[in-house]
Amino acid sequence: MPFSLRGGVSAAHSIDGMVLLDERTGRYWQLNATATLVLRTLLCGAAPGEAAKRLTGDHPGLSAEQADRDVADLLAGLRRAGLVTP
16 A cells, blocks of 8 residues: 655655654654655555565664564554555
């Protein structure tokens, strides 16, 4: 299932990740480099499992199970905040 930023959410890249701005509320969200990697992967049309696989490729000590949980946790947080739409 493809993901996109909800209308009214702006993204700006920073030195260490990405900043999301919810223009409706004026609230900012700072994503670290790992969360940015996951979000960019998902926004390019990859499935959550593919994003988790990319994480394990970039972080060899990370288990596939932990990567799956990390991606799911990030997606849950972004959804709760109303920043992404599936």
